[in-house]
Amino acid sequence: MNPVATKPAAAESFRDSISTIDAEGKRVWLFPKKPSGKLYNARKWVSYGLLTLLFAGPWLRLNELPVLMLNVVERKFIIMGQIFWPQDFFILLLGFMAFILFIILFTVVYGRIFCGWVCPQTIFMEMVFRRVEYFFEGDASQQKALDKADWTWNKIWRRTGKHSVFVLISLLIANTFLAYIIGSEALVKIIADSPLNHLGGLSSMVVFTGVFYAVFARFREQVCTIACPYGRLQGVMLDKNTITVAYDYGRGEPREKLRKNQERKAGDCIDCKQCVQVCPTGIDIRNGAQQMECINCTACIDVCNSIMDLINKPHGLIRYDSEAHIEAGTKFKVTGRTKAYTAVLVVLVVLVGVMVGLLITRSNVDATVLRTPGQLYQKTERGTVTNLYNISVINKTNRAMPIELRVLEPADGSVKLVGQNGLKLPAQGMVEGVFFAELPTAALTHTSNKIRIGVYSGGQLITEEKTKFLAPAQ
Numbered sequence: 001m002n003p004v005a006t007k008p009a010a011a012e013s014f015r016d017s018i019s020t021i022d023a024e025g026k027r028v029w030l031f032p033k034k035p036s037g038k039l040y041n042a043r044k045w046v047s048y049g050l051l052t053l054l055f056a057g058p059w060l061r062l063n064e065l066p067v068l069m070l071n072v073v074e075r076k077f078i079i080m081g082q083i084f085w086p087q088d089f090f091i092l093l094l095g096f097m098a099f100i101l102f103i104i105l106f107t108v109v110y111g112r113i114f115c116g117w118v119c120p121q122t123i124f125m126e127m128v129f130r131r132v133e134y135f136f137e138g139d140a141s142q143q144k145a146l147d148k149a150d151w152t153w154n155k156i157w158r159r160t161g162k163h164s165v166f167v168l169i170s171l172l173i174a175n176t177f178l179a180y181i182i183g184s185e186a187l188v189k190i191i192a193d194s195p196l197n198h199l200g201g202l203s204s205m206v207v208f209t210g211v212f213y214a215v216f217a218r219f220r221e222q223v224c225t226i227a228c229p230y231g232r233l234q235g236v237m238l239d240k241n242t243i244t245v246a247y248d249y250g251r252g253e254p255r256e257k258l259r260k261n262q263e264r265k266a267g268d269c270i271d272c273k274q275c276v277q278v279c280p281t282g283i284d285i286r287n288g289a290q291q292m293e294c295i296n297c298t299a300c301i302d303v304c305n306s307i308m309d310l311i312n313k314p315h316g317l318i319r320y321d322s323e324a325h326i327e328a329g330t331k332f333k334v335t336g337r338t339k340a341y342t343a344v345l346v347v348l349v350v351l352v353g354v355m356v357g358l359l360i361t362r363s364n365v366d367a368t369v370l371r372t373p374g375q376l377y378q379k380t381e382r383g384t385v386t387n388l389y390n391i392s393v394i395n396k397t398n399r400a401m402p403i404e405l406r407v408l409e410p411a412d413g414s415v416k417l418v419g420q421n422g423l424k425l426p427a428q429g430m431v432e433g434v435f436f437a438e439l440p441t442a443a444l445t446h447t448s449n450k451i452r453i454g455v456y457s458g459g460q461l462i463t464e465e466k467t468k469f470l471a472p473a474q
């Protein structure tokens with residue numbers, strides 16, 4: 001075991017200010033160096049997968065319905081091809097609570113891995129907009145030079161090209177965002193039709209585009225360091241055992257520049273500051289673990305590993321580890337706490353999986369049958385008894401269907417609709433009706449009997465409902 005490590009002398013004063021705001025309160029514009037390395041490549045592939053899912057999402061169909069549509073305006077929600085009606089909101093609420101619990105537990109153990117690998121803000125900023133910027137303006141040093149340069153043709157075409165692509169990508173994100181709210185069909189209609197017929201939709205598109213452009217072209221890393229509520233909650237969710245991107249000060253300190261022909265007695269950190277230059281939030285990870293601005297993007301791990309290769313030292317001076325391990329000078333190992341939390345997370349994922357399974361396999365048609373208030377029973381000359389019922393049927397699918405009602409139990413019962421020949425269930429709609437159920441007296445043994453009504457469409461039983469059937473005392 002290493003001797004117990006001591007923190008660098010920089011103390012905690014770095015926590016008093018934000019790296020992107022200077023002493024006078026002015027914005028410090030960051031020019032992070034282009035990252036590269038194994039983790040960056042892995043993140044690129046994760047990002048490509050997630051971006052494909054995000055952009056394809058509104059166009060994918062399940063049960064002839066969008067995979068995801070969250071129309072908050074009309075309070076119409078479709079998840080995994082299932083329509084959620086107001087009476088289903090407890091399911092959404094449960095799902096939302098499970099999601100929040102998952103995020104909290106996950107953050108307690110694995111820190112901000114979500115921020116670095118999955119968060120849409122990081123993915124768009126680092127993997128889309130920043131890469132467009134590198135394409136037009138080059139790496140950090142060229143960007144800085146261009147920023148200071150006069151407005152020559154070189155600067156004009158680079159800046160115009162970059163911002164034009166930024167606006168186009170923002171427009172694409174805005175359209176996708178809108179498609180998740182109003183549905184892809186409605187979006188296509190807005191695009192194809194005369195703008196005058198869709199002024200509301202068109203203005204939302206312009207506003208969303210403007211917001212996305214402002215966020216990714218101007219506000220940038222400040223979304224994570226100033227605005228994001230998840231980022232602000234790190235202080236209460238993280239502890240010394242949380243896995244974060246951390247600098248091993250026990251191994252790195254005392255830091256000292258590398259000099260030729262010098263017998264080196266210092267730590268492994270050669271103070272090259274590459275980890276600072278590559279950081280998209282402008283912090284120095286060597287100041288201490290769990291800095292609020294660190295989004296765990298792993299860029300500093302990659303760059304420090306490449307420096308360690310150059311000076312023939314092992315990787316991992318900056319790595320995924322817990323503050324407790326770094327402090328104790330022990331190597332990273334999976335602790336009982338990590339295992340226990342992971343087990344709870346797995347249980348949570350299984351529970352959510354079961355819930356999703358139940359949702360997907362639940363009935364697409366719901367019926368409610370109630371005896372008409374104030375009515376008892378009627379005896380007929382045919383030796384039967386009738387009861388009057390009200391029925392409402394909700395269709396959660398995108399298909400209209402004619403429906404018919406039958407008595408499933410007891411046998412020999414029949415149904416007669418009042419005032420209409422048949423019921424037609426509209427797509428994503430509801431139909432109501434009134435009907436008589438008629439049973440032979442011989443089938444009625446009590447004054448209150450059980451009856452099962454089946455709802456059929458195309459000869460197929462699609463749902464059924466139990467209720468009571470009243471009869472005279474035998």
Ligand code: SF4
Nearest residue numbers: 269270272273275304
């Ligand atoms: S990149 Fe590594 S060696 Fe260079 S300053 Fe950062 S921690 Fe030290």
Ligand code: SF4
Nearest residue numbers: 279294295297298300
């Ligand atoms: S400190 Fe490292 S992991 Fe954290 S944001 Fe900066 S580069 Fe990314």
